[in-house]
Amino acid sequence: MSAFKIESCFGADINVGYFDIDEILSILGIKEKVVNSKRVQSLIKLHGRKDRIVSVAMRQVAFDLLRSDLDSSFLPYDPYFTDDKLLNSRRERLYDAQERFLVLCMSIASGRSVRSLKKLNPDLNTKELRSKHARGQSLFRYFRQELNEQTREYILSYKDRMSHRSNAESVKSNVSPLAESVPLKSTVMKKEPVDTKLIPTSFDAETATALKLFQDGHALLVTQVERFRRGEQLEMLELMKFCRRLIESHTRNNFSLMAIRHIKDASTYLEQHAMGMAVLGIHFAKAMKLSRAYIEVITLGALLFDLGRFRLPMAMVTKSSKMTNAEFDLFRKHIQFGEQILQKCEGVPKAVYQMLLDHHEKIDGSGYPEGKQDQEISVYGKIAAIIDAYDAMTSEQPHKPSMGPIKAYQQMQKESGLAFDKQLLGVFLKSIGRIPVGSCVLLSNGRVGFVLTLNKEFQPSLVRQVYSMTNKAFIESSDIELNKSANLRTEVVIEKEVDPQSVGLQFINHIS
Incomplete structure (x- = not known):
């Protein structure tokens, strides 16, 4: 259990302009406990102190240490409270400490600085948070869920990286000294089945x-x-x-x-x-x-x-x-x-x-x-x-x-x-190309068609020809690959964009 006391947050300067988990934990007085926890220490040894996964773990451990305080009762929300006046009574000082504590917890969960939170939500208050205990709801679970949602994609990505790393190390550890001169890629390719779906x-x-x-x-x-x-x-x-x-x-x-x-x-x-x-x-x-x-x-x-x-x-x-x-x-x-x-x-x-x-x-x-x-x-x-x-x-x-x-x-x-x-x-825009899939174009051979595929330079590659501009008539659909002719004089190129409605065309009628 943490030795943290909410009262220690009274008067603390929390209105910083950037998110720094170390500074927040120092304000709460639990930085040493968090950094020295087994979970955080193991990640530091594996990745170094500055890796993002370490910061995420520190945020998780912080809420674990603050669990008993988060699930205790809080004073009712006071819409008239301000921290710019003298707080003489013990109740006022406790309310001030709780206010700063809860806002810091919002910061930890969201990964945003207090100043940033207030900028995004000028009406930011603790009314809903203060009422959860009275309704039998866990404030600890609420903040942990918020943190999980904010970091979910990163955690999944991290686990995926570690899984690939673990598999690679496992393969490497099973390779005999004599075989180490053989490219590892060829060894893995023989062992891993091909996903037919891909x-x-x-x-x-x-x-x-x-x-x-x-x-x-x-x-x-x-x-x-x-x-x-x-x-x-x-x-x-x-x-x-x-x-x-x-x-x-x-x-x-x-x-x-x-x-x-x-x-x-x-x-x-x-x-x-x-x-x-x-x-x-x-x-x-x-x-x-x-x-x-x-x-x-x-x-x-x-x-x-x-x-x-x-x-x-x-x-x-x-x-x-x-x-x-x-x-x-x-x-x-x-x-x-x-x-x-x-x-x-x-x-x-x-x-x-x-x-x-x-x-x-x-x-x-x-x-x-x-x-x-x-x-x-x-x-x-x-x-x-x-x-x-x-x-x-x-x-x-x-x-x-x-x-x-x-x-x-x-x-x-x-x-x-x-x-x-x-x-x-x-x-x-680069990924779809200047002449994207579905574009209706006039080719240099006098035919109108729709772009079906792009090449590696994101230029049209395969075009489905469906109309003859020369004869002003529909033609049987045929696909042509651009830039494939060795003779520049006979090479078919795109001349201009065409409004498909002007010649009675719709891409949907020519896809399949």
Whole structure:
């Protein structure tokens, strides 16, 4: 049990501008106990004192030491309390100490400085925290859960790294001295079975699989909408299984899913928008070279963060004209509706909430619901904003047609640093290419086609020809690989973008 006493926090200076777990533990007077704990010491020996995993472990141990104090009773919340006046009574000093203690615990759980917490939430108070004990709720469990949610993705990534490291060391320890001159890679390759689910496939073969996958996803989302309308929880396990199937398909041939994403029926736009964003979430996360754990969480978040729109009146969802101010005010509430849906579920990663709450915030502060600016917006929210916008711009909706991938690319580029995070948007736009999958183009042979795949330089590679501009007539679909001719005079190249509607074309009719 810790020798810590809450009263020791009375008058402590906690309003620092950056998060420093060592400083916080020093204020609480438990730094030595935390650093010398077996868990922290073992990680220090393994990784060094400055490794992030050590800081996470210190935060966990801190709450373990403070458990008895967190689960004790606190004075009732006083809305008139201020720390800028003389605190003469013992009760006032105790309230001040409790206030600083609880705010420091918020800081430990969130990984943010006190000043940052107050900036993000000007109305920050301890009312809810102080009332938990009276309601029979554990404040210790609350803070540990918050900490777990904040560090979940990192912990999963860390465990994954350690698992690979352990396997590699195990293989190496079993190699005889004579065999050490043989490349370890060849030894591992012989022992590890190939995951048949991830073997690369052709565009057409994977497209057939992806079409079935989208049908399954549509049915799954319809079921989930029915569940939350009945007041039931979402089936998180089934949703995650679907996300993993999407990731496997993208791994086999990412272009098939990126093409299938364009299949949009305006009458079922919301379901298809959710699946389209999940595909873009996978593509984006892989472009950022994130680990499997991060990719899975981002995919799940992309699939779920717009679910609140299903609770809007159907007449508004399918409306073909511009929304009135009153309708737009109601539309904004889809974020609140989505949060209510997720709060009924267990095991929802914190990142999913961040994607939901921040996907309409903009870097310049002109977004909603909070009008957050740049660093105030979570990185997951910034990711969600990018994939939400790109999928919406390139989709057929009741109130507007698709503007096409090329124009969407150009439009988003204009809003770099204004609506979207400049660095993240740069990674995303590079990954989809200047002439993205689904673009309608005129070729130098006089034919019009749709881009199906890109090469390693993110330039169009495979184009499906479907129309003759020379004869003004449809032709039998045929695929052509660009930049394959040895003779530059006969090489087919892209001449310009074409509006598919001008020649009566829709990509969805030519994918499969």
